[in-house]
Amino acid sequence: MTALAGAVAATALAVGSLAVDPAGAQSNPFQRGPAPTTTSVTQPQGTYAIQTQAVARQSGFNGGTIYYPTSTAEGTFGAVVATPGFTEGQNVLQWAGRYLGSNGFVVMTISTNTILDFPTARANQARAAMTWLTTQSPVANRIDRNRTAFIGHSMGGGASLESGRALPDTEAVVGFQPWDVGQNFGSMQVPSLVVAAQSDPIAPKNQYARPFFNQIPASAEKAYLEITGGHFLGTGFNATQARSTLSWLKRYVDNDTRYDQFLCPPPSGGGIVTYLHTCPTGS
Numbered sequence: 001m002t003a004l005a006g007a008v009a010a011t012a013l014a015v016g017s018l019a020v021d022p023a024g025a026q027s028n029p030f031q032r033g034p035a036p037t038t039t040s041v042t043q044p045q046g047t048y049a050i051q052t053q054a055v056a057r058q059s060g061f062n063g064g065t066i067y068y069p070t071s072t073a074e075g076t077f078g079a080v081v082a083t084p085g086f087t088e089g090q091n092v093l094q095w096a097g098r099y100l101g102s103n104g105f106v107v108m109t110i111s112t113n114t115i116l117d118f119p120t121a122r123a124n125q126a127r128a129a130m131t132w133l134t135t136q137s138p139v140a141n142r143i144d145r146n147r148t149a150f151i152g153h154s155m156g157g158g159a160s161l162e163s164g165r166a167l168p169d170t171e172a173v174v175g176f177q178p179w180d181v182g183q184n185f186g187s188m189q190v191p192s193l194v195v196a197a198q199s200d201p202i203a204p205k206n207q208y209a210r211p212f213f214n215q216i217p218a219s220a221e222k223a224y225l226e227i228t229g230g231h232f233l234g235t236g237f238n239a240t241q242a243r244s245t246l247s248w249l250k251r252y253v254d255n256d257t258r259y260d261q262f263l264c265p266p267p268s269g270g271g272i273v274t275y276l277h278t279c280p281t282g283s
């Protein structure tokens with residue numbers, strides 16, 4: 001179900017126990033954490049204390065690391081599976097585990113079955129990992145399994161787009177310098193953020209990120225963020241890339257419109273070369 005439908009369902013089930021704001025209006029049941037500021041969203045660490053847990057190889061994927069908020073006081077969190085690129089280990093997405101986990105998501109970075117797997121194999125593994133994370137993992141009860149997202153670098157970014165296309169009930173996808181072959185994302189229904197690097201000879205933006213963005217229909221909601229830098233931008237913390245990633249996930253996984261300010265009007269500065277978007281606003 002979409003996050004919006006989930007909100008309606010959750011509201012119908014949980015009415016009476018939900019927090020109310022001082023004005024008496026019902027608050028967003030998926031909102032987590034304090035209101036963001038222009039400073040907070042560009043820090044490598046958010047406000048939640050997090051714990052990490054190593055995951056051994058499982059059926060369908062090669063294990064990984066879970067980053068999750070220690071607190072259960074606010075209820076469950078959305079789930080994010082993060083997939084690395086060709087020859088890369090899960091460590092390249094440690095920054096995303098720490099940043100997104102400490103901002104209120106349960107994140108699992110995964111290792112792929114072999115480091116040479118191509119994007120479709122990576123996508124299959126990411127979806128297996130999401131199923132395991134949300135139903136069988138030690139943190140499954142900390143997760144709202146109706147609120148999921150896929151992110152990844154390079155072939156892991158292409159894999160994330162493939163997973164979103166395959167699972168239209170996914171809330172959001174983010175691809176960092178995505179790379180893939182033989183794909184068309186014209187049937188995408190999931191809000192998708194595509195992050196390109198300006199100087200990337202491995203996944204040149206005009207061959208990969210930009211056509212992927214163009215293929216995704218505007219009805220899905222989409223953005224193309226091009227930043228100065230090279231192919232490995234997605235393998236470490238970059239404040240501009242992180243801010244847009246967090247805002248995209250908060251907006252679509254958590255319905256959190258407090259982050260609209262970082263999506264529309266579009267961000268500028270911080271190395272942004274081009275930002276194309278469907279400019280989502282409101283709830």
Ligand code: 9J3
Nearest residue numbers: 085086154155156179202
């Ligand atoms: O995952 C990636 O960094 C994609 C790179 C790539 O050039 O694959 C070529 C086979």
